[in-house]
Structure formats: C-alpha cells, structure tokens
Amino acid sequence: MKDLAQIKERIEQLRAAINYHNYRYYVLDSPEISDAEYDLLMKELKQLEAEYPQFLTPDSPTQRVGAAPVEAFGVVEHPYPLLSLGNAFSKEELLAWYTRASKLVAEQQFNLVCEHKIDGLAVALTYINGHLATGATRGDGFRGENITQNLRTIRSVPLSVPKEAPPRFEVRGEVFLPKAGFNKLNQERAEEGLPLFANPRNAAAGSVRQLDPRITAKRPLDIYIYMLGYAEGKATPPTHWETMEYLKSLGFKVNPNNSLFTTIEQVEQYHHTWVERKESLAYEADGIVVKADSLELQRQLGSIGHEPRWAIAYKFPAIQGTTRLIDIGISVGRTGTLNPYAILEPVSVGGVTIKQAALHNEDDIRRKDIRIGDTVIVQRAGEVIPEVVGPVASKRTGQEKMFIMPSHCPVCGAVAIKPEGEAMSRCTNAACPAQIQERLEHFVSRGGMDIRGIGESQSAMLLREGLVKNVADLYYLKEKKEQLLKLERMAEKSVTNILNAIEKSKERPLSRVIFALGILHIGEEMAELVAKHVGSIDRLRNASREELVSIPTVGPKIADSIVAFFKQKENKDIIKRLKDAGVRLEEEAVRPEELPLAGQEFVITGRLETSSRQEAEARIKALGGITKDNVTKKTTYLVVGVEPGSKLARAQALGIKQLTEEELLKLLEEKA
Ligand code: IVH
Numbered sequence: 001m002k003d004l005a006q007i008k009e010r011i012e013q014l015r016a017a018i019n020y021h022n023y024r025y026y027v028l029d030s031p032e033i034s035d036a037e038y039d040l041l042m043k044e045l046k047q048l049e050a051e052y053p054q055f056l057t058p059d060s061p062t063q064r065v066g067a068a069p070v071e072a073f074g075v076v077e078h079p080y081p082l083l084s085l086g087n088a089f090s091k092e093e094l095l096a097w098y099t100r101a102s103k104l105v106a107e108q109q110f111n112l113v114c115e116h117k118i119d120g121l122a123v124a125l126t127y128i129n130g131h132l133a134t135g136a137t138r139g140d141g142f143r144g145e146n147i148t149q150n151l152r153t154i155r156s157v158p159l160s161v162p163k164e165a166p167p168r169f170e171v172r173g174e175v176f177l178p179k180a181g182f183n184k185l186n187q188e189r190a191e192e193g194l195p196l197f198a199n200p201r202n203a204a205a206g207s208v209r210q211l212d213p214r215i216t217a218k219r220p221l222d223i224y225i226y227m228l229g230y231a232e233g234k235a236t237p238p239t240h241w242e243t244m245e246y247l248k249s250l251g252f253k254v255n256p257n258n259s260l261f262t263t264i265e266q267v268e269q270y271h272h273t274w275v276e277r278k279e280s281l282a283y284e285a286d287g288i289v290v291k292a293d294s295l296e297l298q299r300q301l302g303s304i305g306h307e308p309r310w311a312i313a314y315k316f317p318a319i320q321g322t323t324r325l326i327d328i329g330i331s332v333g334r335t336g337t338l339n340p341y342a343i344l345e346p347v348s349v350g351g352v353t354i355k356q357a358a359l360h361n362e363d364d365i366r367r368k369d370i371r372i373g374d375t376v377i378v379q380r381a382g383e384v385i386p387e388v389v390g391p392v393a394s395k396r397t398g399q400e401k402m403f404i405m406p407s408h409c410p411v412c413g414a415v416a417i418k419p420e421g422e423a424m425s426r427c428t429n430a431a432c433p434a435q436i437q438e439r440l441e442h443f444v445s446r447g448g449m450d451i452r453g454i455g456e457s458q459s460a461m462l463l464r465e466g467l468v469k470n471v472a473d474l475y476y477l478k479e480k481k482e483q484l485l486k487l488e489r490m491a492e493k494s495v496t497n498i499l500n501a502i503e504k505s506k507e508r509p510l511s512r513v514i515f516a517l518g519i520l521h522i523g524e525e526m527a528e529l530v531a532k533h534v535g536s537i538d539r540l541r542n543a544s545r546e547e548l549v550s551i552p553t554v555g556p557k558i559a560d561s562i563v564a565f566f567k568q569k570e571n572k573d574i575i576k577r578l579k580d581a582g583v584r585l586e587e588e589a590v591r592p593e594e595l596p597l598a599g600q601e602f603v604i605t606g607r608l609e610t611s612s613r614q615e616a617e618a619r620i621k622a623l624g625g626i627t628k629d630n631v632t633k634k635t636t637y638l639v640v641g642v643e644p645g646s647k648l649a650r651a652q653a654l655g656i657k658q659l660t661e662e663e664l665l666k667l668l669e670e671k672a
Contacts, residue, residue, distance in 0.1 A: 007048060011055050014045040018061040019160065026155040027253045032629075034621045036595065059131045059159040063152060073145035073209070076136035080230055082122060082172065083141065084306050085289065085313040091268055094290070097312045098264045101292065104309065105300050111293035113240050114270045115226055115258045116285040117313050119201045120176030121208055123151060124229055128168050131160050137209070141306060150208050151175070153217035158251040165250050166236065170229035173252075177204040178282045181220040183385070184447075188523040191334050191442065195423045196360050198387075200284045214553055218525040225252040226289070239293045257281075260293060267314070275316050287315035319350035320379045322392060327372055328359060328403050330410045332434035334442050335520045336426040338405065338416055340365060342376070342388050349380045357386040361423045362405045369393075371400035409434070430568070436470070437463055439518050443471040447524050448516030449505040453498040461487060471516070472574040474502055475581035510587045513537065513578075517571075520561040529553055530562075537575060537585035541566045595624025596671040601634055602627050605648055606641030608661050619668050631656060639664045 018041050025031040025038075042062065049056045057063075088094040102108060122138040135151030136144035151157050154175065177185070182200040189196055197203035207219040228236060228243050237243045241260045248254050257274075261267055271288050278285055291311040292298050298310040324345040331339045342357040357378050359365055368390045370376060375395040380386045405425050409416050414429035427435065440459045444451040451474070454462075462468040465487065467480055477484065477499065484495045508516075511531035515524050522530065533551045534540045540562065548559035565571055579585055593599075602620050604613055604627070616639070617627040631638060631650045637659045638651040651658060659667065 004052075007052055008055055011045065011048050011052070014041055014048070015060055017041055018045065019158075022061060022155060023158070023251050027251065034624075034626050036598070036621070036624055037626060040593075058152075061159065063159075073147060073211075076124075076134055076139075076144050076146045078124060078136070078139075078142055078144060078229075079170070081141045081306075082124060082138040082144070082229075083303060083308050085117075085311055086307045087287075088312050088314045089317075094268065094271075094312070094314050095264065097290075101301055101309060105297055107297070109263065110297055111239070111241075112261050112264070112267055113244075113258060113291045113293050114261060114267055115255060115289045115291070116274065116281070116283075117287040117289045117315075118174045118176050118224060118255075119199065119284040119286050120174040120204045121201065122172065123147070123175050123208075123223070124170050124172050125151065125157065126168070126170045127161055127165065130163060130165060130167075132158065145209065147208055149213040150210060150216040153213055154221045154223055156223050156253040161250045166231040166234035168233060169231035169236075171225045171247060171252060172227045172229050173223050173225035175204055175208055175221055175223045176200060176283050177207060177219060177221055179284055180282070182284075185219065186385075190337070190339065191518070192521045192523055194521075196358075212553060214529075215525070218528075222283075223253055224255040226255070238295055240291055240295060240298070241293050243295070271314050271316075278316060285316070286318075287313050289313055318379065320377055320389065321347045321349040321354070322375055322377050323347035323354075325370065325372060325374045325376045325388070325391075328365070329356075330406060332409060332411050332427055332432060332438065334435060334438035334518050336409075336416075336428065336430075336432065336435050337424040338409065338427065339424070340403070340405070342370075342378075344376075344378065347378065349378060349386070352380060354378055354380065354386045357388045359388055362403075362418075362425065363423055365403050371396075371402055373397075373400040430570070433463070440468065440471055440474075442518050443516045444474070444505075445516075448512060449508050450512070451498075451501045451505045453494065453501050458498075470570065470574055472577035472581070475506070475578065475583065477502060506581070506583045508584065510536065510585065513583065513585060514540065517565070517574075519565045521558050522561070526553070526558065531587060535587045537579075541572075541575065593624075597623040597625030600625045600636040601632075602637050602639060602664075603629065603631050603635050603647060603651070604639040604641065605651075606644035608639075608641045610661060610665065616664065619672075623668065623671050637664075 018038070021031065021033055021038055021041070045060070046062050049060065049062055086097070088097055102110065124136050124138070124144065125132060126134045132148070132152065134146060135148040135157070136146055138144050152159060177200050179200060182197070182203050185203055186196045197206055204221060207216055207221055210216045225244075225247055227240070228247060237246050244254045244258065259270055261270065267290055274285070274288060289311060292301060298308070301308070301310040303309060325342055326345055327343045328340050329343050331341060333339055340359045340362065342359050344355055344357060346353050346355045348354075359370070368388070370388060370391050374391040376391050377389040378386055379389045405416075405418070407416060408414065409427035409429065409432055411434035412427065412429050412432040414427050414432060416425045416427050418425040429435070437459055440463065441456060443449055444454045444459070454474075465483070467477065467483060468474060481495060481499070484490055484498075485492065509531070511524075511528040514522060514531050514537070515527035530540065530551060534543065543562070545556070545559045545563050548554050548562055549556055566575075575585070597620060602617075602625055604616065608616055620627050628635065631647045631654065633654060635651065635654070635656045638647060638656050639659045639661065640648060641661055
C-alpha cells in the first residue's frame with residue numbers, strides 16, 4: 001500500500017492544478033492545456049478520491065458535477081441585508097440622484113463606477129478559511145435559500161480562494177444564463193412540450209433553484225461578481241473599483257465592461273453607448289448600475305429602506321411597441337404540440353420589424369387575457385424571440401374575440417388532446433406531415449446529427465417528392481442520387497455535399513442520436529445522461545420502465561416516453577435501418593491517450609499563412625496534441641511561420657525538431 005501522506009499530497013496537487021486550469025478556462029477564457037490533458041487530471045483525481053474517500057472534500061473540483069439531490073433548500077440568514085436598487089429612467093432622474101447625493105456628502109463631484117445591470121439572479125457567496133462555505137439567493141433580502149450545491153456547479157464560481165484572502169468574507173454577484181443558452185433551453189423545452197421560461201432571468205432562477213444540482217450543472221450558467229458584502233480579519237481596499245480589482249486577483253469573475261468615471265456626463269455617455277450596443281452582449285442587461293466609488297461615501301450615504309442612496313439603476317429604454325393582434329396562428333411541433341403564435345400588424349420595435357411573436361400556450365393567453373383584435377404590447381429583448389406582453393385593455397372596442405384552442409390539428413385534421421397536467425395540446429397523429437417534417441428538421445439540426453445542407457426547405461422538398469419518409473431514409477439517399485439531381489436547386493455539387501454530410505453524421509456520438517430521434521421529453525441534457533448510462537441503443541430499446549427510472553434524474557414520465565417510443569413499429573424499423581446503414585449506435589469511448597498526437601507538444605512561432613494560429617491549434621488539440629506558448633525540452637515540434645520570434649533560436653539551442661506550415665498541415669492530414 002502506498003504511503004497515505006503521499007496520496008494526500010498528490011490529491012492536493014491535482015486539485016490545485018485543476019482549480020488553476022478552471023480559472024484559466026472559465027474566468028480568463030484563456031486555457032493553457034488541452035481538454036484531453038485536463039480530462040486526464042480530472043480522471044486521476046476522481047480515481048484517487050474513489051479509492052481514498054477519507055480525502056474527499058466538498059470543495060474538490062470533482063464535486064462540481066453536482067452531488068445527490070438535496071431534499072429541500074435550507075434557509076441562510078444574511079448578516080448584512082441584500083439591498084435592491086432605485087431606478088432612474090431618464091437623464092434628469094439620474095442627475096437628480098447625483099445632485100442629491102452630492103449635497104448629502106457635501107462633495108461637488110465624486111467618482112462613479114458604472115456596471116451593466118444583468119438580468120439574472122442575485123446570490124451571496126460566503127468563503128470561510130479559503131473555501132466556499134455557503135451560496136444563497138437574495139430571498140427577501142434578510143433570509144435567502146441555501147443553494148450552495150447548485151452554485152458549486154457553476155464553473156466560474158471559485159470553490160476555494162488563495163491563502164491571502166480574508167478568513168471570512170462574502171461576495172455578491174449575478175448568476176445568469178447567456179442569451180444563446182436561454183434560447184436553446186426554451187427551444188428544447190418547447191419541443192418537449194414543457195412550459196417555457198419567460199426570460200433569461202427566470203431561466204437562470206429556474207436552473208439554480210433546482211432540487212437536483214445535476215440539472216443545474218448541465219445549464220451554461222455564468223456569474224459576475226459585483227460587490228464585496230463584507231470581509232473579516234483582513235483589510236480590504238477603500239474603493240469599489242479597487243475592491244473589484246482585488247476580487248479579480250482572488251479568482252472571481254468581474255465584468256470586463258465595468259468602468260470608472262469622474263463625472264456624471266461620462267456616466268450618461270456610458271449609458272448611451274450601451275443603449276446602442278446592448279444587443280451585442282452575450283447576456284441580457286436591462287440598464288446600468290451607477291455606484292459611488294468611495295466606500296466611505298457609500299457608508300455616509302447609507303440607504304432608505306431597501307434602497308441604497310449610493311447606487312442607482314439607470315434603465316435602458318424598454319424595446320416595446322404596440323400593435324394590433326390580427327390573429328393567432330398555430331404551428332405544429334415535432335412532438336405534435338400545437339404552438340400558438342401571434343400574427344401582428346407589422347410594427348417597428350427598436351429598429352426591427354416584428355410581424356409575429358411568441359404566445360407560449362393556451363393557459364398563458366388566458367392568463368394575460370389576450371384576445372384576437374386586441375391592441376397588444378410587444379417586446380423584443382436581444383436575440384430573444386419577440387413576445388406579446390399583454391393587451392392594452394383601454395383600447396378595446398368590444399369586437400375582440402377570445403382565442404379557442406382548435407380541437408383538431410390544423411395541418412392533418414386529426415384530433416388534438418391536452419393531456420392532464422400538461423400545458424400543450426397535441427396532434428395525435430404520428431404520421432401528421434407537419435410532425436414528420438419537424439422531426440426530420442430536428443434530426444438534421446446542429447444539436448442532433450448536424451447534417452449541413454439539409455434545412456427547412458430541403459426537408460420539405462425531400463418529403464414532398466417522396467424521397468424520404470422518415471429519418472432513416474436519409475442514409476439510403478445515395479442510392480437515389482439521380483432523382484436528387486433532378487430536384488430544384490440540387491446541382492452535382494450540392495448533392496455531393498449533402499451525401500457527404502449524411503455519411504459523416506454516421507459517426508455522431510450516441511447521445512446525439514438519442515436526442516436526434518426526438519423522443520418526447522428527451523432534450524440534449526437528458527440524452528447525454530441516458531447515453532452515458534445505457535451505452536447503446538439496444539440497451540435503451542430493451543430497458544424496462546423500472547430499469548429506466550433507476551437512472552438518476554430519469555423520472556416515470558421520461559421512462560414511459562422512452563418505452564412508448566420503442567414500442568412503436570415505425571420507430572423499431574427506423575432503428576433497424578439506421579443500424580443497417582452503419583450509423584453508430586453505441587458509445588465509443590475514445591481514450592485521450594489513444595489519439596494520434598497524444599503526448600506530442602507543439603509550439604508555433606511567427607504568422608501562419610493558410611490558417612489562423614487558433615485554427616491550427618484547434619486541429620492539433622483535436623488529434624490529442626498539446627499546444628504550448630513556450631519552447632521547453634519537452635517540446636516535440638516548433639512550427640515555424642513567417643517572421644518567427646525568439647522561440648526559433650531557443651528551439652535550435654535545444655535541438656527541437658522544426659516543421660514548416662506546409663509540413664504541419666501534411667502531418668495533420670495524415671493523422672486525421
Ligand atoms: S449592486 C445595493 N450591481 O439588480 C446594490 N446589482 O435591484 C445592489 N444587479 O438584485 C446590488 N447587476 O441582482 C448590483 N452590477 C450590478 C448588478 C446588480 C444586476 C441586480 C441585483 C439586484 C438588483 C438590484
């Protein structure tokens with residue numbers, strides 16, 4: 001048996017290394033090692049912790065994946081209440097706030113920090129003796145929910161901080177779901193017939209306030225820290241700006257768009273800039289937060305009730321408009337859901353013309369009391385799909401009509417039913433052309449089999465021409481090349497590209513196939529969990545309801561849906577034909593050490609002519625190679641581009657092998 005002290009030391013080394021690389025990757029966006037190298041560190045740590053559970057600690061990076069479900073959230077008392085903010089909606093209101101504050105502290109002018117007001121969820125993180133001890137929601141400001149386990153799963157939340165940090169302190173920040181993650185999550189939920197999140201804030205809150213941290217872990221949540229709540233046992237900087245710099249040095253993620261100003265005019269300018277540019281942000285922001293920089297001034301200004309006098313939210317003008325709701329249309333989703341959407345008199349909202357908007361589901365329409373013919377308020381937020389906020393009841397004429405969900409599918413005419421407890425009505429005909437088309441589009445989509453060249457119009461055409469009746473037929477299209485060539489806008493080149501893309505898709509991982517099949521209630525996250533567990537389609541197909549519910553996070557609803565899917569004859573045929581065509585239906589475990597460039601270190605110097613350095617590095621990494629910035633004895637190859645730097649001399653001194661760009665490309669091609 002190995003010396004326990006040595007084991008413990010190795011575990012600590014691994015944790016330190018993984019924490020460091022997490023920080024490089026998630027906070028600085030600047031990784032130093034390849035994913036494969038990272039995975040190896042993680043694997044070794046997991047093994048050691050499994051073998052020596054006495055050394056397992058809750059702040060180990062292995063614990064981010066989410067521990068077992070918590071029974072219910074406990075309560076956390078906030079030692080200092082979490083405040084909210086007063087609002088300014090105009091320049092005048094901003095100036096009024098500033099003037100009043102200036103008078104109160106008898107300062108003509110004071111420094112101000114501007115930050116984005118991110119639409120997420122406020123959290124407080126407490127660190128004791130270097131470790132994350134609790135993470136809590138704001139709650140009523142005095143008492144919040146204990147969501148430590150869930151916050152641990154967010155990669156940009158440090159689980160531990162350097163020794164220099166105060167022995168006990170609390171930071172506050174905003175947890176959010178970037179716009180892209182929000183749209184994707186909602187799209188998935190719509191396809192699965194689950195209720196949609198109304199905005200990224202609700203989605204972030206819904207993801208964090210999950211009883212099962214494993215679900216939180218799957219959502220691409222992020223955090224920006226925006227203040228130090230308190231610190232004990234160590235002096236901290238006297239200004240907010242310096243405090244943020246200090247927190248950055250401790251490993252916290254602070255918004256790089258924050259700015260420090262000396263005048264209120266500069267604040268106005270910052271606001272103006274971001275009103276124009278907010279669409280370009282990856283997250284949803286509804287304004288800026290202006291804070292007095294000096295913490296001493298903050299203390300002097302104090303607060304009234306829940307609102308501090310030292311800070312204010314200066315809102316962005318809402319991008320809303322009013323227009324007439326001409327009608328409510330219905331589109332049929334992949335799983336047969338009848339999705340209502342608003343058909344609007346075109347209106348320009350923040351420079352974009354809106355003709356249609358989301359109307360989630362029947363209950364939502366009822367709740368908001370939206371009637372056909374109403375004047376409605378529509379809202380657009382970033383890249384989020386526009387939505388109808390509600391009616392302007394005062395504009396009613398009495399001619400408006402209540403919306404009634406059709407009892408039959410508007411496409412195929414089959415009966416629609418609304419299962420007990422579900423928000424959506426569904427067309428009951430699995431052979432409904434609208435459903436088939438949606439299933440095909442889903443199958444080829446990016447998150448699915450990712451078959452480029454087949455989009456909405458090509459799917460419609462293939463179905464219309466009878467070349468494809470279900471998703472498996474795609475893999476037999478190569479036998480029908482002649483027919484394909486006869487179709488509109490299908491020249492030799494596009495047909496070849498499509499057929500190649502179909503061939504390539506045979507190698508997609510099992511989780512993607514499971515997701516692509518479009519089983520009711522199986523989104524990307526669930527498909528991954530299930531794939532990992534079963535390892536093959538055959539095992540999934542033959543699994544009983546009991547076996548399925550024993551998979552963590554798979555509930556009876558999902559289990560029933562899987563069983564029902566594989567019971568249908570058409571689906572059995574599809575699986576068989578996918579298998580016959582050579583689609584991979586098993587998890588393939590590629591071990592990083594088996595990749596062709598495993599263990600080889602590449603350093604690039606100078607400019608590359610045929611590709612960017614990033615692209616080249618990505619290709620090297622994809623084959624298991626490692627890329628480094630500096631030449632050392634361990635370097636395998638120095639790739640020499642145009643105008644090489646000092647690395648060349650160092651490589652020559654160390655006798656490191658050199659590659660020209662051409663030689664590198666050749667090597668990559670050979671090994672791929
Ligand atoms: S400072 C007293 N800074 O806005 C200071 N808050 O209404 C209060 N928020 O619940 C917080 N971004 O969750 C601050 N950069 C930022 C913020 C921010 C978003 C949220 C926060 C709070 C709400 C205040």
